[in-house]
Amino acid sequence: MLDDALPEPDLESRVNDRDHQALKLWLRLLACTTRIEDQIRQRLRADFGTTLPRFDLLAQLERHPDGLSMRELSQRLMVTGGNVTGITDQLEAEGLVQREPHPSDRRSFTVKLTAAGRRQFKRMAATHEGWIVELMAGWDKEQKSQVYELLAGLKTHLAETTRK
Amino acid sequence: MLDDALPEPDLESRVNDRDHQALKLWLRLLACTTRIEDQIRQRLRADFGTTLPRFDLLAQLERHPDGLSMRELSQRLMVTGGNVTGITDQLEAEGLVQREPHPSDRRSFTVKLTAAGRRQFKRMAATHEGWIVELMAGWDKEQKSQVYELLAGLKTHLAETTRK
DNA sequence: TATTGTTATACTCTATAACTATA
DNA sequence: TATAGTTATAGAGTATAACAATA
Structure with a gap:
């Protein structure tokens, strides 16, 4: 699977092989949006206070x-x-x-x-x-x-x- | 547009007609994940404390x-x-x-x-x-x-x- | 010296509930 | 009575920095 190539552990790594499609999708979705949102928060603070x-x-x-x-x-x-x-x-x-x-x-x-x-x-x-x-x-x-x-x-x- | 049919104002409603594809997509993505995450938080608290x-x-x-x-x-x-x-x-x-x-x-x-x-x-x-x-x-x-x-x-x- | 984990502190965001002024 | 907004309070979550113990 493509994802196994990613070394970095994160929130998505909470998923398990036995888990189902909806859950896997949700965790990947959450991992992506959280990452973007964190970036936006960081940058809003750093660049604009x-x-x-x-x-x-x-x-x-x-x-x-x-x-x-x-x-x-x-x-x-x-x-x-x-x-x-x-x-x-x-x-x-x-x-x-x-x-x-x-x-x-x-x-x-x-x-x-x-x-x-x-x-x-x-x-x-x-x-x-x-x-x-x-x-x-x-x-x-x-x-x-x-x-x-x-x-x-x-x-x-x-x-x-x-x-x- | 499909979205104009949705009456409820939310975070996505911050988007503007002049805004571009990436931003519109991001706001829609954020609106969906935030909504799901809020539900999960609420239910974890209500059902499991x-x-x-x-x-x-x-x-x-x-x-x-x-x-x-x-x-x-x-x-x-x-x-x-x-x-x-x-x-x-x-x-x-x-x-x-x-x-x-x-x-x-x-x-x-x-x-x-x-x-x-x-x-x-x-x-x-x-x-x-x-x-x-x-x-x-x-x-x-x-x-x-x-x-x-x-x-x-x-x-x-x-x-x-x-x-x- | 660097690393692991804890403590102390402070800040932001959030909800709830009591309150006031007005409708 | 109901609604608009404020205030007070509490709690979760976060980061930073100073610290103790150990590597």
Whole structure:
């Protein structure tokens, strides 16, 4: 098997000969994504002094120039409200985002990127994409396309299966 | 696009129309694996009162009946030594593993599963595999096989690319 | 000197629950 | 009553660095 040629032990090495297809696939999938994610975290910290959750929050705001409420951010980032408060506090202290009062609901805010936040995110996003291109270079264009389409099916299944 | 039919916003929704193939693929990949991993963590906690790192450590020991040193565990689990000490302490307190003195090197231990640890791990592993089968059921056998083979290429590339 | 493992410390991310202000 | 957001707290997981014992 191709894989036995790889000397480095890692999370996938937890798999056993008797194990079944789904499990083997999952462990290999996990090994790959973990490795990429670790790289991204390391590089975000080293090059930009930031973290993946902070980057993710900025990315959501960049997609929504009109801003998002704390609750919407919480849903999109899939974390609880208290955490969004914390991350938003940090980003606001860095001057990258700001809370604006909601026009009609005085309980709520609209969180938006500042001009500085937008500039900074654009810089980070461009670099980040370069990292991804580099890390995914193990697949050619056609292979990427194949996996992308295959993942659509898995994603749909997960959305239907994993409520809460 | 198939994906626009999915209403639920998640991490993949950070992607933008102008973004490129590698990035879109990565975000979809990350969304799927994160979702599965979150499920596994939740279920390990709910059903067995344990965590993924603890499960992973037991899995490594199950594959190595002769035991592993702390250093080997650290490498295989890809975490620093201090963390392995902590996780091993917990598992030892639960009676699932034990440290045995290394025969020739008095600085070192060999960590092994206890009989209880082996029994408990077998139970957990069987349940765990059922979860994985369920969560990966979005792909049929042929699709699983395809992705498995494709991942081999990515994994090799990552092993060659991401040294520290 | 280098290595094995432990300890101490600190930081990030996370969830839960109690709380306030408003709807 | 319900909802938006905050605060407080606790716990898991991680890294770093200083340390003791041994090689």
